[in-house]
Amino acid sequence: MVTEDPCQHAESLPHWSQEYLQLTSGEFRGRIVEMSSGAVQLFRESMDQVIDEKGHPRPSSYTFGVPINVHRGGYWQAHEVGRDSLLTLSPGEELHFRTPQVSDIFAAVIDADTLDGYAQAVLGHEVSTLIARAQMQTLPSAAAMRYRQVLHEVMCCVQSTPDVLTHAASRQAVSESIINASLTALLSISEHPERSRGGHAIHRAIVERARNYILNRRDQPPSVSDLSAHLKMSRRGLHHAFMNVLGISPVTFLRYVRLHGVRKDLLHGGPDMTVSSAACKWGFWHMGMFSSYYKALFGESPSSTLKRPPQVRSQPWSSGHGDWPFPGMPD
Structure with missing residues (x-):
């Protein structure tokens, strides 16, 4: 979906309640590619203006994100954002994101009970403890690239073959791929002390x-x-x-x-x-x-x-044209 207005862009992401305030002058252009599979939502959001975002994902969920391309000057939860930053929100936490001039990120929203149960059963870890240690730390470069690649592959697969979300087995596999990738990214965070805000x-x-x-x-x-x-x-x-x-x-x-x-x-x-x-x-x-x-x-x-007509201007997502959907990443 392509949007040309920051307010309508904020309203166009399913399951989120958001307010966007544009801070730089000029025409706004944004794009959202989104999919939901049961307990998991995955989306890619791109914008070309500095936006002050405030919002909440769906209740009782964890949010994980990784930039694809970001300029300097972005702050997520009062932490400066770099290309390999791991972006996180805990259940009930309000989003505060001042985007840089160019912002292009992947984000995964995962039901809290589902993720907590999976992490405890498979890893023997509590997600809240991992997030507290990892909040806005920089992922190792290889780990960040792997996380982007998995989310990219899932998104491309679902977009090219939407039927994968209509079958229980493939839908479960999609969800587990995103959950595994997110937990792997969390676990890859080094033990160095959290940077002071x-x-x-x-x-x-x-x-x-x-x-x-x-x-x-x-x-x-x-x-x-x-x-x-x-x-x-x-x-x-x-x-x-x-x-x-x-x-x-x-x-x-x-x-x-x-x-x-x-x-x-x-x-x-x-x-x-x-x-x-x-x-x-x-x-x-x-x-x-x-x-x-x-x-x-x-x-x-x-x-x-x-x-203007009173709705978001939109066009279908497509791949392989210009810099979209994934500049610098293989199709």
Whole structure:
């Protein structure tokens, strides 16, 4: 599935509840390739803008991920992301992912009871202990490549022969391949100490408190002074936290939240929706300045957004064309 809007992209991944905020200017292009097999979900997600992601996978599940291609500047759960990072979420853990400019990752979501039972029976290990030791560690290069390769092979097989998911035996084999590969990656983590998150984790917490405060006051967006007062910190400290975590100032973040709100209204509004009414609802009063901000961020005018059909633009997944589906990996 190809998407051209970050908000709709966030809504297009099955079994996830997400909010995406675009932080860099320009047209958004994303793609999701997804399959589900009982207790396991596997997907590949690619995006070409910096996005601040917040979300939850399906309840009572573990999430494992490995980058295929990422630029510098990405942070998963306040840890910097490299190409061989092992990305993890424990059951009930909320996702916080600031993507780099180019982000292309595999992720596997596995039912917690299924994985816990399998790990205990086969390995004699508790998954929670392994994840605590492995959180955002760098996989050995060979282990990272093996993990990517297994997920790639499973995805390609299911896409080329969808019937494998209609038969119990092959469906079970697919699930076990993903589970085995994920546990093997976990076990390959070296015993070196976990890297400290340092100041970035503190700044991420500040940004999250500010974000929640803003989103709980959508009808009356607060000012930077309001944020500073609510968080009991100086404007300078607030500015430093936002620049460290998101790479933008609090003023810009406030504007982006409002612009995303307008975009959602334009995409999902009824026949009576107008650009000016949506803009005014979100606190924009200078239509010329609003249109300029909007086009700079999303790469199209608000009137063009209003004319879009109210659904995600999509096209079927296909292999062997250009850099998709798996650049740099064999078919």
